[in-house]
Amino acid sequence: SIFIDAILAVGKVKENVEIAEYKAKDINDFYFYNQWDEKLKIKDWQSESIEFHNYDIEVVDAIVDRRSIRHFNENKSIPRSVILELLKAGMMVSLTINQPYLKIIIVEDKNFLNQIAKHSKIVLKQSHVGEVPLIIVITYDCSNNSPGFYSETDSGSIIQSILLRAHTLGIGSCWIGAFNRKVVRKILKIPEDWHIPSMAIFGYPNNFPKPTPRVDLGKVCYHNSWKNHIKKRKRTLLPDYFALSIWFKKFRNTQVTTLL
Ligand SMILES: Cc1cc2nc3c(=O)[nH]c(=O)nc-3n(C[C@H](O)[C@H](O)[C@H](O)COP(=O)(O)O)c2cc1C
Structure with a gap:
């Protein structure tokens, strides 16, 4: 049967299948709860097993x-079993080395959420x-003897993986x-020598916006050698400056199609 849970995800609901074994220790190495050094009580979370839609x-x-x-249902919180799925997705990425030189803080505390939103x-x-029940903040060790040489890259791939997993659970993110x-x-x-590259917000969406026009492949991809454009670029009067060109494209019919 087809379920439409949120405006975001449409698909057949999938049987819950564990894709990998996660040891509590692994998750505790990387994830904290609400504040630095606050342990995530993973065993309690696992026992709070609530049925959820996995599209x-x-x-x-x-x-x-x-x-x-950017518009969320402020009255709907995210069940812990769903948050756990997000965390697992974050752990499945390719990391430079498998060491906790990254720490991720799962913020659910209302007071902290409000303060972060204010700033x-x-x-x-x-x-x-300010509308979300969950913010995930990623940090990495940038002290001199940190083993993470590609932490900025690692952080990006962790967040992207979590955002994609959220989408398959009907959760909106930004x-x-x-x-x-x-x-x-x-x-x-968070200690001074841990950098905070970015964070991501999560909640049940109140809308499903149109896709933002994408940058033309011909602008960013070369084939085999520098400046050998992978795609012939059409002559256009659109400005070259990316942000301006996106803004101009909004006035035309965007070429981006969406499966929904
Ligand atoms: C590193 C990074 C930082 C971002 N910061 C913000 C932000 O502070 N506020 C916001 O609303 N969106 C932020 N975004 C989201 C982008 O604006 C958004 O991804 C882009 O407009 C494309 O739209 P889409 O995600 O719907 O495809 C950020 C995205 C990235 C990758």
Whole structure:
């Protein structure tokens, strides 16, 4: 049967299958709860097993259909069993080395969520940050003897993996880079030598926005040699500057199709 749970994900509900064995220790190496050094009580979370919809979505559909969500249902929290699925997805990425030079904080505490939202501005307040029941903050060790040489890359792939998994669970998400790191560090008690590259917000979506126009492949991909464009670029009057060109494209019919 087909379930439509949120506007976000449509697909057949899948049987719950464990894709890999996760030891509590592994998750505890990487994830904290609400504040630095606060242990995630994984055993309790696992026992709070609640049925949830796990949509049978092809990887390509998740990649194409994921959107940054900026309107959330503020009255609906995310069950712990679903959050656990997100955390597991974060652990499945390819990491430079399998050592906890990255730490990820799962923030559910209402007071912390409010404070973080207050300090996440792009000139104006980003109100969507204040609407979510869950923020995942990623940090990495940037001290001199840190073993993580590609931590920025690792952090990005962890977040992307979590965002895609969220999409398959009917959860909306948005990557957040604009926030006051000094304040967030203080709220979450993150040590000075741990950098906070970005965070992501999660909740049940209230809308499903149209796709943002994508940058033309011909602009960013070369074939075999530098400047040998993979795709012939059409002559266009659109400005070359990326942000402006996206803005102009919004006035035309976008070429991006979505599977939904
Ligand atoms: C590193 C990074 C930081 C971002 N920071 C923000 C942010 O602070 N606020 C926000 O609303 N969106 C933020 N975004 C989301 C982008 O604006 C969004 O992904 C982009 O517009 C494309 O839209 P889509 O995700 O719906 O495909 C960020 C994305 C990335 C990758």
